[in-house]
Amino acid sequence: MSFLDILSIIIPAALYTAAPLIFTALGAVFSEKSGVIGLGVEGLMVFGAFSGVLTTLLLEGNMGEITPWLAILIAAIASGIFSLIYGVAVISLRADQTVTGVAINMLAVGLTLFLIKKIFNKGQTDFVDFRIDKVDFPILSDIPVIGDIFFSGIPYTSYIAIAMAFVVWYIIYKTPFGLRLRSVGEHPAAADTMGINVNRTRYIAVILSGVFAGVGGAVYALSISGNFTGHTIAGQGFLAIAAMIFGKWHPVGAMAAALFFGFAQSLGITGAQIPFLQDIPSVFLIMAPYILTILALTGFVGRAEAPKASGVPYIKGTR
Amino acid sequence: MQKLLKNQRLFNIVVPLFSIILGILVGAIIMLVSGYDPVTGYGALFNGMFGNPKSIGEMIRAASPLILAGLAVGFAFKTGLFNIGVEGQLLVGWLAAVYVGYALDLPAIIHVPVSILAAAIAGGIWGMIPGLLKARFKVHEVIVTIMMNYIALYSTADIIKRYLYAGNEKSFPIKESASLASTFLADMTNGSRLHWGIVVAVIVAVFMWFILEKTTTGYELKAVGYNQHASMYAGMNVQKNIALSMTISGAFAGIAGSMEALGTFQNMTVMSAFTGTGFDGIAVALLGANNPFGIILAALLFGGLTTAAPQMNFNANVPQELVDVIIALIIFFVAASYLIRYILTRFSKEGK
Numbered sequence: 001m002s003f004l005d006i007l008s009i010i011i012p013a014a015l016y017t018a019a020p021l022i023f024t025a026l027g028a029v030f031s032e033k034s035g036v037i038g039l040g041v042e043g044l045m046v047f048g049a050f051s052g053v054l055t056t057l058l059l060e061g062n063m064g065e066i067t068p069w070l071a072i073l074i075a076a077i078a079s080g081i082f083s084l085i086y087g088v089a090v091i092s093l094r095a096d097q098t099v100t101g102v103a104i105n106m107l108a109v110g111l112t113l114f115l116i117k118k119i120f121n122k123g124q125t126d127f128v129d130f131r132i133d134k135v136d137f138p139i140l141s142d143i144p145v146i147g148d149i150f151f152s153g154i155p156y157t158s159y160i161a162i163a164m165a166f167v168v169w170y171i172i173y174k175t176p177f178g179l180r181l182r183s184v185g186e187h188p189a190a191a192d193t194m195g196i197n198v199n200r201t202r203y204i205a206v207i208l209s210g211v212f213a214g215v216g217g218a219v220y221a222l223s224i225s226g227n228f229t230g231h232t233i234a235g236q237g238f239l240a241i242a243a244m245i246f247g248k249w250h251p252v253g254a255m256a257a258a259l260f261f262g263f264a265q266s267l268g269i270t271g272a273q274i275p276f277l278q279d280i281p282s283v284f285l286i287m288a289p290y291i292l293t294i295l296a297l298t299g300f301v302g303r304a305e306a307p308k309a310s311g312v313p314y315i316k317g318t319r
Numbered sequence: 320m321q322k323l324l325k326n327q328r329l330f331n332i333v334v335p336l337f338s339i340i341l342g343i344l345v346g347a348i349i350m351l352v353s354g355y356d357p358v359t360g361y362g363a364l365f366n367g368m369f370g371n372p373k374s375i376g377e378m379i380r381a382a383s384p385l386i387l388a389g390l391a392v393g394f395a396f397k398t399g400l401f402n403i404g405v406e407g408q409l410l411v412g413w414l415a416a417v418y419v420g421y422a423l424d425l426p427a428i429i430h431v432p433v434s435i436l437a438a439a440i441a442g443g444i445w446g447m448i449p450g451l452l453k454a455r456f457k458v459h460e461v462i463v464t465i466m467m468n469y470i471a472l473y474s475t476a477d478i479i480k481r482y483l484y485a486g487n488e489k490s491f492p493i494k495e496s497a498s499l500a501s502t503f504l505a506d507m508t509n510g511s512r513l514h515w516g517i518v519v520a521v522i523v524a525v526f527m528w529f530i531l532e533k534t535t536t537g538y539e540l541k542a543v544g545y546n547q548h549a550s551m552y553a554g555m556n557v558q559k560n561i562a563l564s565m566t567i568s569g570a571f572a573g574i575a576g577s578m579e580a581l582g583t584f585q586n587m588t589v590m591s592a593f594t595g596t597g598f599d600g601i602a603v604a605l606l607g608a609n610n611p612f613g614i615i616l617a618a619l620l621f622g623g624l625t626t627a628a629p630q631m632n633f634n635a636n637v638p639q640e641l642v643d644v645i646i647a648l649i650i651f652f653v654a655a656s657y658l659i660r661y662i663l664t665r666f667s668k669e670g671k
Contacts, residue, residue, distance in 0.1 A: 095655040098461055099653075102650065107644060245462060293466050
């Protein structure tokens with residue numbers, strides 16, 4: 001097996017698994033940049049996956065192929081609304097963000113399974129008929145060598161995810177809104193003095209994290225799993241947080257880290273086909289992202305610093 | 320009412336009680352909206368918790384690992400740390416207890432304590448790593464413990480498959496001499512799976528109270544939790560205390576794992592997802608206001624809710640996940656205690 005053959009197995013698989021992680025990691029970046037810990041993205045992803053699958057199942061009879069794309073949009077809106085529960089608790093009610101994040105994760109799994117049982121009378125949904133399929137990118141997939149590696153057998157969502165990373169980078173680092181977002185996360189009191197509405201900015205950031213994580217969850221459910229159960233999203237959200245940290249709270253960095261984690265995860269599956277990787281037990285590849293995150297935080301892979309006001313509710317008038 | 324709010328001790332009791340009531344209320348609203356009868360639903364749930372000796376036995380059995388998981392979270396909380404890694408520490412403790420219970424040949428009087436000790440050591444090491452990283456490199460323990468959870472999940476599954484596999488996704492069972500199971504307790508509760516683990520859990524709860532309230536070490540741990548700089552100025556070794564706190568917390572979580580290993584299951588399954596006990600432990604610790612005795616009560620409540628949930632499903636046709644929703648809501652309200660404080664002050668102002 002030649003090196004190029006190996007690449008044409010590994011890279012499409014990595015891009016395929018990384019897409020949901022990239023979306024969710026970008027959501028976490030928004031939330032954390034504004035000083036709100038993004039631990040709830042796991043639950044928001046669950047809610048997105050649930051809404052995505054439910055919409056697809058309800059509409060695909062009439063709408064056909066376009067349904068999963070519509071479902072992703074609806075999942076984005078639904079998760080954005082769901083994230084308000086988190087927002088109200090941590091911003092207005094000054095609840096502990098880590099604890100509330102854990103509660104949101106439990107609530108999302110419990111509530112969605114409750115609804116699934118109510119609607120379908122069983123513990124999981126049926127498989128959807130129309131998925132986000134793997135496609136060969138028109139024209140580009142015909143380019144020799146590169147076409148097989150980067151543009152064949154990959155769903156469009158992967159390209160959209162990568163493009164979104166640059167959009168988010170532009171929003172956070174090049175627009176007035178992004179400047180406000182970052183200032184609120186670094187020094188909310190100073191931002192308040194400058195006339196920035198701290199809580200409103202944080203609400204927007206939390207809703208955006210809900211939207212992005214919802215898309216991530218829906219993309220996972222509609223391109224990878226195909227149905228929704230209580231175990232559909234099992235740790236993908238935490239993996240996205242890991243990617244965000246490994247990417248040093250930077251959108252493009254988070255995207256690159258998510259790609260790498262997708263790569264490591266897909267190696268656990270495709271590794272058996274690849275000569276020198278066959279000998280490494282797949283468990284090490286599956287654990288790699290988590291170990292690397294710890295090393296990144298420890299400073300062995302470059303120091304990662306969280307926004308300064310992360311986790312602290314803003315109370316006007318306190319120093 | 321105003322006086323009541325000024326009293327922090329009383330407030331620690333009022334907030335959990337109010338949160339439980341609010342959680343149950345919102346649960347009732349969810350049932351109403353989705354077309355179930357809350358009275359029938361809660362009736363079946365209550366019956367499932369206290370209806371007969373067997374259900375009470377199952378409630379206490381489910382509470383034992385929850386108490387220990389809650390103590391683990393609570394101990395770390397008391398010392399200013401958030402151990403979200405109880406789940407992983409529990410898994411490695413479970414595996415260690417199964418291994419020692421299976422591989423060694425000892426009389427019961429030694430075998431049981433040795434197996435529990437092995438679980439405590441394994442969990443302790445798993446908790447010590449984030450503790451050391453926090454102490455030495457100032458890495459936030461929340462993220463490290465989450466990552467350690469996944470490492471524990473995948474590595475324990477792999478180790479069972481490689482070295483302890485008895486087929487059917489299960490490890491070899493432990494020996495009779497390491498078992499906490501008791502025919503006496505089972506007979507007393509009409510054949511529930513109640514085992515001696517509850518005694519272990521209560522002993523550990525008393526142990527935690529003793530360390531924190533009656534020893535110098537406990538005083539230092541709490542001081543470091545309140546104010547690191549002041550503690551350092553007073554000559555305490557902050558780094559050592561952080562690592563120690565996480566180690567003890569991890570050891571508690573490891574013992575929680577031994578409850579499953581030596582009591583309920585007598586073996587370990589190849590896990591593909593978390594048990595959830597560790598996360599429920601966060602709920603238990605919060606609801607119990609990090610007090611060892613509060614934690615026991617909270618664990619009994621959550622243990623009862625969890626074991627009664629299938630009953631509610633069976634008798635009232637309400638999906639059992641409703642219980643998870645209620646538990647999540649209770650944590651939510653405890654975390655947002657500002658809301659409860661606000662409601663109470665409003666009421667007291669109007670009362671004047």
